[in-house]
Amino acid sequence: MRRVCIGSPSLDKQSEGENLTFRIQLPSRLLDSSTGLRAPMDLLTNAIESIQVGVEDYQVGSRPRLISAVRNVYAGILLLYKEALLRHSPEGSGEVLIKAKIATVMGSTGELKFVGHGKKTVDTQQIRERFKDLGIVTDWSALNAIASVRNDVEHYYADITKDSVRSAIASAFLIIRTFIVTELEEDPPKLVGSATWQLMLAENELYAEERRLCNEAFSVVEWTSETLRQGIPKLRCSKCGSDLMCPSDDWADLADATLACRACGTEVEAHHFVPKALDQELEWERYLAASDGADEPVGECPNCGVESYVFAEGQCALCGESAQTDCARCGQTIPASEFGSSPVCGYCDYLGSKDD
Numbered sequence: 001m002r003r004v005c006i007g008s009p010s011l012d013k014q015s016e017g018e019n020l021t022f023r024i025q026l027p028s029r030l031l032d033s034s035t036g037l038r039a040p041m042d043l044l045t046n047a048i049e050s051i052q053v054g055v056e057d058y059q060v061g062s063r064p065r066l067i068s069a070v071r072n073v074y075a076g077i078l079l080l081y082k083e084a085l086l087r088h089s090p091e092g093s094g095e096v097l098i099k100a101k102i103a104t105v106m107g108s109t110g111e112l113k114f115v116g117h118g119k120k121t122v123d124t125q126q127i128r129e130r131f132k133d134l135g136i137v138t139d140w141s142a143l144n145a146i147a148s149v150r151n152d153v154e155h156y157y158a159d160i161t162k163d164s165v166r167s168a169i170a171s172a173f174l175i176i177r178t179f180i181v182t183e184l185e186e187d188p189p190k191l192v193g194s195a196t197w198q199l200m201l202a203e204n205e206l207y208a209e210e211r212r213l214c215n216e217a218f219s220v221v222e223w224t225s226e227t228l229r230q231g232i233p234k235l236r237c238s239k240c241g242s243d244l245m246c247p248s249d250d251w252a253d254l255a256d257a258t259l260a261c262r263a264c265g266t267e268v269e270a271h272h273f274v275p276k277a278l279d280q281e282l283e284w285e286r287y288l289a290a291s292d293g294a295d296e297p298v299g300e301c302p303n304c305g306v307e308s309y310v311f312a313e314g315q316c317a318l319c320g321e322s323a324q325t326d327c328a329r330c331g332q333t334i335p336a337s338e339f340g341s342s343p344v345c346g347y348c349d350y351l352g353s354k355d356d
């Protein structure tokens with residue numbers, strides 16, 4: 001995770017009878033000047049260097065460097081978080097708040113003390129819990145958005161460009177700026193370095209402008225399905241992973257509408273993106289249906305044949321059709337999986353086709 005080079009440590013073997021001891025020689029800046037031992041881990045330097053390396057990666061812009069950019073910037077933010085926890089750790093507590101394990105010890109006067117135990121440091125979930133306890137604030141949903149870009153670019157998209165990961169850089173910029181000011185009480189451009197800061201600022205502005213144009217294009221659409229309206233901004237381009245999927249022209253009729261990726265130009269037609277947007281928005285309901293046997297939230301529309309019939313809304317999000325939910329022949333509720341044969345259930349539909 002750390003890409004910061006500290007020079008290659010050399011090993012000194014010292015023979016003392018049967019015992020071999022190893023001494024690692026570190027560069028002098030990592031050694032405490034008075035003791036000559038390794039200085040306490042400088043989290044803040046690591047955090048800033050990780051962010052700087054990430055921004056350099058981003059500027060290079062090749063696929064491997066873009067993946068590395070998102071990873072480094074994400075790692076840098078986590079290190080900033082740890083720096084805040086370190087600053088809240090009491091003196092002599094063994095950096096208690098950044099350690100994954102906390103031990104209880106008895107002090108010299110019999111009082112209980114909590115101290116950091118072992119080498120392992122806190123993971124993201126622990127940082128989150130400790131922030132909550134300490135009242136340290138950050139935008140976790142923005143951090144999660146960066147994490148999902150990081151996962152997605154590594155695993156799903158072949159054609160990533162700077163445009164496709166710009167949203168992650170923009171989110172990172174906003175998180176870093178706020179956190180440095182409010183929690184670390186430092187000056188962001190000074191701390192991060194002016195060159196890195198200017199670049200992140202520019203990318204954030206570029207992204208915000210693209211986002212604004214996209215939102216503006218959506219704002220004139222007359223939505224019939226609220227679920228669809230909520231789900232569309234959650235779509236990502238299937239080619240490059242960008243979240244800037246915007247209307248490619250005026251959406252007079254949703255059935256003929258297309259979305260275009262502002263990053264790579266890929267276009268998707270309504271019968272493809274409508275079911276995907278509904279899936280995104282109804283993720284939780286779909287999960288409940290799969291795990292708990294709850295009703296499926298979406299079924300095949302009997303009118304247009306697309307998986308876009310939203311039961312909670314009693315209409316198809318694509319063609320607007322309202323269909324009968326009870327079978328016209330046997331009166332039973334038509335299950336989601338048979339909804340395409342409404343106004344009759346699948347079984348009555350089968351019987352009917354035998355009679356023909």
Ligand SMILES: [Zn+2]
Pocket residue numbers: 237238239240241242261262263264265266
């Ligand atoms: Zn794209």
Ligand SMILES: [Zn+2]
Pocket residue numbers: 301302303304305306308316317318319320321
């Ligand atoms: Zn339909």
Ligand SMILES: [Zn+2]
Pocket residue numbers: 327328329330331332344345346347348349
């Ligand atoms: Zn029936």
